Amino acid sequence: MRIGPAGFRVGSDWRRPIAELENLYRDYPKPEDGVPDFTVRLFAARPWRRFVRPAVMIGGDFTIPDAAPLPLDLGLLAAEMGMNLQMALAQRRYLLLHASCVERNGRAVLMTGESGAGKSTLAALMMARGWRLMGDEFALVDPETGLIHGFPRLVSLKNESVAVMQAALPQARFGPPQLKTPKGDIRHLVPDAASIAAMAVPAVAAHIVFPRFGLERAIREVPPAETFVRLTQASTNYVALGERGFDALTRLVTSVPATAIDYPDAATAIRQVEALA
Amino acid sequence: MRYRAAALASLRIVPLDVLTAIYHRASGQTHIVEAPVPEILAALGEETMGVEAILDRLARDYALVDPDPAALTDRLEELAAAGLVARA
Known part of the structure; x- marks a missing residue:
């Protein structure tokens, strides 16, 4: 496929x-x-x-x-x-960022963070609100154009997120329960038809978000150099791409604003992200 | 001790904010540096210079508050260890 x-x-x-x-x-x-x-x-x-x-x-x-x-x-x-x-x-064609990504009106919001930060769940919840899901795991930066290409594989939902998404998207298709995995109980969600149909359409990066779950609501602008360092750590092929990766990433962080958000619950996070985008 | 910068053609220097990203083509390494590193590389240009001469040029081109040869030597030695400057 x-x-x-x-x-x-x-x-x-x-x-x-x-x-x-x-x-x-x-x-x-x-x-x-x-x-x-x-x-x-x-x-x-x-x-x-x-x-x-x-x-x-x-x-x-x-x-x-x-x-x-x-x-x-x-x-x-x-x-x-x-x-x-x-x-x-x-992957060598694109700079690969470990990030989820959603798009609306041609503008992509990248969300990246450590495992458990909520990037998959937030992206899936935003899909339920009409955003196009470009991916819950990887976002691909084209070094030639700076555009973001999606990788909308099945959304990997973990533990409590499964019930959250079943409630948010009762009509959606889910894979078989994958229980007691090294990351807990996992269930895969099929992206909606619009996200699959538009999977080949790239988007302009509009905002980079670093979400953290389980903390009091807080919001902080992240300067370009910090964003650069965080994204090199979130990339699996930055070193392999050499100068193309450096150029793609410096261009991204100097042209796209970045924000760290702490959130106590998903509804708060979505309000925070939608206010940025 | 005299120093020269890595060939300018081997460096990609991109100011990000107060920090600057430098890609060193020869090593494939990325460096995130702060002042006065970009200024030292610019002062050296393509020349080979001693510490006093570099300090003079920094004082001329930038508002150096406290010209300190020992501190500059420390920075140059760090840059030499990183491969961005060579001892000549």
């Missing part, structure tokens, strides 16, 4: 993860010209582990040695992790 500008081919020793992917990504296009950019392979840790206590290893163009296998119940999660891994390690 194609997600934003990246085409993926996923193979598996088992039918089930592929069937789940086919179902959840059924409205996504195929890779351009039928040629995928990245390959992900889910394979048995040992030949007999295809059948006995199935254990899924993640392979592909790039792998992490010594990664622990996942049980077959988490096969969908393994496939998603495999696709993220290929993007994180092999």
Whole structure:
């Protein structure tokens, strides 16, 4: 399937993860010209582990040695992790930022922070309010144009966020529960039809937001140099891109305002972000 | 000790705010620096200079409050360790 500008081919020793992917990504296009950019392979840790206590290893163009296998119940999660891994390690066309991204009227808001900052949930809630979801995990900066390209894979919702999004989007499609993962209980949300249909349309970066959940409401302008350093840390391929990455990032931080927001609940955060954008 | 800056063609220098980002093409490293580093690199230009001469040029081009050769030598040695300046 194609997600934003990246085409993926996923193979598996088992039918089930592929069937789940086919179902959840059924409205996504195929890779351009039928040629995928990245390959992900889910394979048995040992030949007999295809059948006995199935254990899924993640392979592909790039792998992490010594990664622990996942049980077959988490096969969908393994496939998603495999696709993220290929993007994180092999993407060279775009500067890749670990950020969620939503767009309205051609203006993109990037939200980045540590795991648990709420970037996936905030992006999904903003999608429920009519924003286009450009991605909950990666935002791609084009070094040539400075535009943001989306990567609207399935939204990875963790723990309490699952019920929040089921209440906000009762008609939406969700993947099977992925319970007791290393990041807690996960469930994937299919982005809405408008977000999938517009996945190839880039947007101008309008604001960079650093959200933090669980604190009293606060808002602080972040100067360009601090934004630069934070975004180099949030990028998986800044070093690999060399001068192209430096130019893309200095251009982004000197042309786009950045704000850190602390928020006690999602409704407050959305008011804060929508007031900025 | 005399110093010269890395070739200007090997540096991308982008002022961000009070801090400046420098990309060093030779090493592929990014440096975030504050004053007086951009000023030292500008004072050196393409020349090889001693500490006193650099200090004179900084005093001429910038409002140096307290010209201090020892402090400037410390900064130059830091820049030499980072590869942005070479001892000549």
